[in-house]
Amino acid sequence: MVETEMPNKGVIISFTKIFVAPEGFKHAVPYTIGLIKLDNNVIVSSHVVGEDDKIKIGAPVKTIFRSFYKNGETGVINYTTKFEVV
Amino acid sequence: MANKVAIIGIGQTQFGELWEQSLRDLMLEAGLSAIKDSNIDKKQINSLFVGNMSAGRFAGQEHVAALAADVLGINAPATRCEAACASGSVAFRAAYNSITSGESDITMAMGVEKMTDISGPGALTSLAAAGDQEWEAAIGLTFAGLYALIARCHMHEYRTTQEQLAMVSVTNHDHGKNNPYAQFKNPITVQDVLNSSMVADPLHLLDCSPITDGGAVVILASEKIAKKYNNPVWILGTGQGADTVALHDRRSFTELLATKLAAKQAFGRANINQKKIDLLEVHDCFSINEIIALEDLGFCEKGKGGRFVEAGSIKVGNELPTNTLGGLKASGHPVGATGIRQLCDITKQLRGNSQNQVNGAKTGLNLNIGGSGATAVVNILGTEPLGD
Numbered sequence: 359m360v361e362t363e364m365p366n367k368g369v370i371i372s373f374t375k376i377f378v379a380p381e382g383f384k385h386a387v388p389y390t391i392g393l394i395k396l397d398n399n400v401i402v403s404s405h406v407v408g409e410d411d412k413i414k415i416g417a418p419v420k421t422i423f424r425s426f427y428k429n430g431e432t433g434v435i436n437y438t439t440k441f442e443v444v
Numbered sequence: 445m446a447n448k449v450a451i452i453g454i455g456q457t458q459f460g461e462l463w464e465q466s467l468r469d470l471m472l473e474a475g476l477s478a479i480k481d482s483n484i485d486k487k488q489i490n491s492l493f494v495g496n497m498s499a500g501r502f503a504g505q506e507h508v509a510a511l512a513a514d515v516l517g518i519n520a521p522a523t524r525c526e527a528a529c530a531s532g533s534v535a536f537r538a539a540y541n542s543i544t545s546g547e548s549d550i551t552m553a554m555g556v557e558k559m560t561d562i563s564g565p566g567a568l569t570s571l572a573a574a575g576d577q578e579w580e581a582a583i584g585l586t587f588a589g590l591y592a593l594i595a596r597c598h599m600h601e602y603r604t605t606q607e608q609l610a611m612v613s614v615t616n617h618d619h620g621k622n623n624p625y626a627q628f629k630n631p632i633t634v635q636d637v638l639n640s641s642m643v644a645d646p647l648h649l650l651d652c653s654p655i656t657d658g659g660a661v662v663i664l665a666s667e668k669i670a671k672k673y674n675n676p677v678w679i680l681g682t683g684q685g686a687d688t689v690a691l692h693d694r695r696s697f698t699e700l701l702a703t704k705l706a707a708k709q710a711f712g713r714a715n716i717n718q719k720k721i722d723l724l725e726v727h728d729c730f731s732i733n734e735i736i737a738l739e740d741l742g743f744c745e746k747g748k749g750g751r752f753v754e755a756g757s758i759k760v761g762n763e764l765p766t767n768t769l770g771g772l773k774a775s776g777h778p779v780g781a782t783g784i785r786q787l788c789d790i791t792k793q794l795r796g797n798s799q800n801q802v803n804g805a806k807t808g809l810n811l812n813i814g815g816s817g818a819t820a821v822v823n824i825l826g827t828e829p830l831g832d
Contacts, residue, residue, distance in 0.1 A: 374592035
């Protein structure tokens with residue numbers, strides 16, 4: 359097994375804005391998730407942030423560090439990598 | 445040539461929000477109705493295979509195959525089969541293989557799911573476990589979301605329209621209206637679908653199959669026993685395909701490779717082609733999936749599925765009747781039960797007593813899909829056994 363660093367840039371292959379969420383994500387609706395093809399051709403599923411009209415198939419994106427959710431009991435904020443249109 | 449196997453009994457419960465029936469009640473009702481239909485003594489059943497996705501999460505019950513045997517008073521080896529929404533068909537294949545291997549002469553394949561005792565968001569969380577937990581479920585990517593990603597690609601690449609997606613649901617509701625077991629018997633219009641609330645853009649509420657309680661059972665028998673029946677329905681071919689669990693690891697987002705692999709096996713074993721198939725049961729968990737199924741099974745050209753549906757080709761009475769009693773959308777989708785329900789509906793057609801009978805139906809095919817396509821099962825049934 360070899361660890362490989364992923365590029366921080368890619369392009370949107372598909373996306374959906376989710377309005378009906380499972381447990382733990384109700385606070386976030388609506389939120390957008392995309393299939394992102396990174397510059398090394400690896401594809402990942404990830405949240406995409408930014409204005410709706412910029413989120414399109416083929417749009418170039420880069421990673422951004424954003425808050426994800428608050429832990430229910432302790433209120434600790436969890437962060438994750440998301441993507442935004444360049 | 446493999447041993448010949450036939451369906452000699454079918455049964456199912458009402459599909460819907462069955463708040464007065466527990467998981468146990470569903471098992472009992474579906475099982476007893478199939479035993480009655482087959483006219484066998486339950487002591488003759490040599491084995492039991494139960495398709496169930498997530499009774500542990502939905503109803504707090506594991507060890508469900510043993511429970512099914514227990515409630516039916518059958519003392520025989522009972523095995524649970526799980527492949528998300530394809531659990532029913534995977535149980536069916538295990539039952540089939542139990543007969544071809546010589547271990548059983550008569551076996552029961554049950555599918556059952558009790559989904560409405562937990563909250564809506566809770567059910568979505570349970571269903572999301574059919575995807576990749578670390579990469580998909582953990583970021584709130586629901587199944588509607590996964591199929592929305594597929595739909596967006598199909599619409600982009602092939603100009604499939606929202607109206608064509610909507611026509612899938614309209615047709616399924618139209619077929620469901622005569623089905624006494626269906627969750628929804630109300631007709632809907634394209635406009636109803638487009639006006640329904642958005643679940644995961646571009647999929648509206650009426651593009652999505654519902655959350656459902658229900659059970660369904662088929663009883664299978666070896667050739668020697670099946671030949672004593674007036675109307676056995678023979679298994680001509682069966683196939684199961686696999687693919688990555690996470691959608692993003694696939695090479696294509698506009699087809700399901702697992703469907704193609706399963707279809708190739710099933711058609712090969714049945715030694716027939718698409719032209720010989722009189723009707724289909726396909727996995728319309730979301731409208732886009734029925735369109736993709738028609739393409740991947742080879743019934744229309746890639747990218748033309750939307751137009752095929754829009755032209756009315758899948759309606760009973762037309763070229764390729766599909767989901768003749770309403771499919772997942774109108775019948776309902778108790779996930780572990782769906783594959784068996786599809787086989788029950790095909791069996792009714794091949795016996796000639798479906799509520800939406802296709803005239804002269806001799807062969808039918810079911811496609812049952814698990815997750816976003818990590819598992820696909822195809823079975824081909826016919827009124828005559830395979831030749832030797």
